[in-house]
Amino acid sequence: MTTRKDLTVGEALRTQGISRRGFLKFCAATASMMALPPSSIPAIAAALEKARRPSVIWLSFQECTGCTESLTRSHAPSIEGLIFNVISLDYHHTLQAASGDAAEEARHTAMKENDGKYIVVVDGSIPVKDGGVYSTIAGMTNLEILKETVAGAAAVIAVGSCAAFGGLPAANPNPTGAVSVSELVKDKPVVNIPGCPPIPVVISGVIAHFLTFGLPELDNLGRPKAFYGTSIHDRCYRRPFYDKGLFAETFDDEGAKKGWCLYKLGCKGPTTYNACATMKWNNGTSFPIEAGHGCIGCSEPQFWDAGGFYKALAEPTGNFTTTAGVAVAAGAALGAASGLLNRNKQKQAGAEHETVTADNLEKEQTS
Amino acid sequence: MSHLTDIPVALENLPSTHNVTPLLNEVRHALQALLTTGEATQIDLRSIPLSDRDVAQIQDALGVGEVEIQINALGPSMIKETTFAGVWWVEHRNSSNELTGRYIEITPVPDIVPSAMSDIQDGLERLNRRVE
Numbered sequence: 001m002t003t004r005k006d007l008t009v010g011e012a013l014r015t016q017g018i019s020r021r022g023f024l025k026f027c028a029a030t031a032s033m034m035a036l037p038p039s040s041i042p043a044i045a046a047a048l049e050k051a052r053r054p055s056v057i058w059l060s061f062q063e064c065t066g067c068t069e070s071l072t073r074s075h076a077p078s079i080e081g082l083i084f085n086v087i088s089l090d091y092h093h094t095l096q097a098a099s100g101d102a103a104e105e106a107r108h109t110a111m112k113e114n115d116g117k118y119i120v121v122v123d124g125s126i127p128v129k130d131g132g133v134y135s136t137i138a139g140m141t142n143l144e145i146l147k148e149t150v151a152g153a154a155a156v157i158a159v160g161s162c163a164a165f166g167g168l169p170a171a172n173p174n175p176t177g178a179v180s181v182s183e184l185v186k187d188k189p190v191v192n193i194p195g196c197p198p199i200p201v202v203i204s205g206v207i208a209h210f211l212t213f214g215l216p217e218l219d220n221l222g223r224p225k226a227f228y229g230t231s232i233h234d235r236c237y238r239r240p241f242y243d244k245g246l247f248a249e250t251f252d253d254e255g256a257k258k259g260w261c262l263y264k265l266g267c268k269g270p271t272t273y274n275a276c277a278t279m280k281w282n283n284g285t286s287f288p289i290e291a292g293h294g295c296i297g298c299s300e301p302q303f304w305d306a307g308g309f310y311k312a313l314a315e316p317t318g319n320f321t322t323t324a325g326v327a328v329a330a331g332a333a334l335g336a337a338s339g340l341l342n343r344n345k346q347k348q349a350g351a352e353h354e355t356v357t358a359d360n361l362e363k364e365q366t367s
Numbered sequence: 368m369s370h371l372t373d374i375p376v377a378l379e380n381l382p383s384t385h386n387v388t389p390l391l392n393e394v395r396h397a398l399q400a401l402l403t404t405g406e407a408t409q410i411d412l413r414s415i416p417l418s419d420r421d422v423a424q425i426q427d428a429l430g431v432g433e434v435e436i437q438i439n440a441l442g443p444s445m446i447k448e449t450t451f452a453g454v455w456w457v458e459h460r461n462s463s464n465e466l467t468g469r470y471i472e473i474t475p476v477p478d479i480v481p482s483a484m485s486d487i488q489d490g491l492e493r494l495n496r497r498v499e
């Protein structure tokens with residue numbers, strides 16, 4: 001007898017009464033999710049047709065549940081949500097109906113039945129100070145659960161900036177000794193999907209990629225290049241204004257109204273690598289910069305201790321001139337240079353740990 | 368309020384990204400390729416940084432042609448031929464009517480339109496069961 005678990009993704013979708021057209025639509029959404037060109041749709045269809053439904057164990061540690069929220073809110077009945085119907089989510093602290101011993105039993109069963117093949121998704125950082133006593137589940141520290149669960153996994157996906165880089169729990173002075181997954185897991189592939197929270201389609205996109213073509217290509221911070229390959233700044237629709245040296249100086253001045261660049265209001269777009277500018281939020285409705293607020297750099301390590309959100313990375317010092325050609329060239333050079341400069345500045349701010357108060361924010365906004 | 372789409376959104380005078388002309392050029396080259404080699408092209412509009420105004424401008428430039436097809440599979444899809452034969456505007460939505468894909472397809476007819484052999488087979492079996 002074939003149980004639901006033995007079905008391929010294609011079969012699982014067909015048993016839900018989904019037609020070939022529906023399947024093609026699903027594949028198109030998957031290609032888009034994986035940031036692949038539409039010409040890859042036939043290859044995705046062929047791979048998904050054959051792919052086995054993977055067992056997924058989801059562990060939540062020191063986190064705010066924002067990442068799970070990001071995923072489940074925007075997905076309930078959507079096409080991308082089907083990716084979650086076709087995986088076998090065998091354990092998820094927040095979403096599972098089972099509790100107590102039954103829940104832990106489900107985790108152990110999934111681990112035994114799918115040894116070497118299951119995926120572990122982690123959201124939240126892991127406290128290691130004082131023997132990890134600051135966060136425990138079923139009497140085990142997060143550290144113990146992670147080690148035990150990861151032992152038989154094929155790969156680990158660290159969802160959110162906390163799991164990927166430590167996140168807010170690791171903010172200075174890091175009272176619980178919070179660390180990221182990759183600081184603890186050295187013998188398994190770890191894919192980082194940072195963001196506070198990450199874009200939901202990026203989470204499902206990485207799972208889809210794992211199903212179809214295996215692990216995606218990663219950058220030096222363990223992030224999939226397909227989604228974190230370009231900076232917010234390089235894909236920002238306000239970029240033409242940056243290049244011309246046209247900046248909003250306050251949140252309600254003429255420049256702000258005309259949609260000029262938010263660099264001087266603290267936009268971290270030039271040093272932030274994420275897919276917001278093209279994938280956008282709320283199913284493609286908009287993203288922070290489109291709503292008039294600068295990027296706070298939530299997908300970068302240390303964004304929580306990197307100085308004020310409303311402080312400009314560095315004063316743009318380029319000589320913005322009126323002829324378009326020169327302005328563009330100056331802007332491009334400034335973009336590259338300010339990127340470097342800003343990374344240093346971020347590090348420095350992190351080291352000095354500048355405390356930000358609401359008062360400061362007010363001042364920064366108006367100064 | 369049950370859906371995102373219920374929130375009234377007013378279009379501000381968003382700036383143009385200057386991506387409209389290059390995009391129309393891409394469509395032109397794709398159309399030429401379709402004529403000479405029969406090769407179809409799909410352009411994923413959501414992979415290019417475009418403001419809402421850009422999208423409206425592209426839509427305006429292409430116009431609405433003779434064919435309109437609505438598909439209901441995992442939510443509605445609208446497939447419209449533009450005033451340029453062989454250039455199709457394709458929008459997929461999920462069951463909450465949220466946009467999941469927006470493409471320009473350069474092809475005699477988009478792949479998703481014709482009935483698939485597997486679905487035809489399935490239909491025949493259902494009909495057989497009913498008539499026998």
Ligand code: SF4
Binds near residue numbers: 239240242295
């Ligand atoms: S600084 Fe920010 S608002 Fe300005 S172009 Fe770059 S990403 Fe866009």
Ligand code: SF4
Binds near residue numbers: 196288298
């Ligand atoms: S725009 Fe910047 S701060 Fe906002 S979600 Fe994207 S990466 Fe994070």
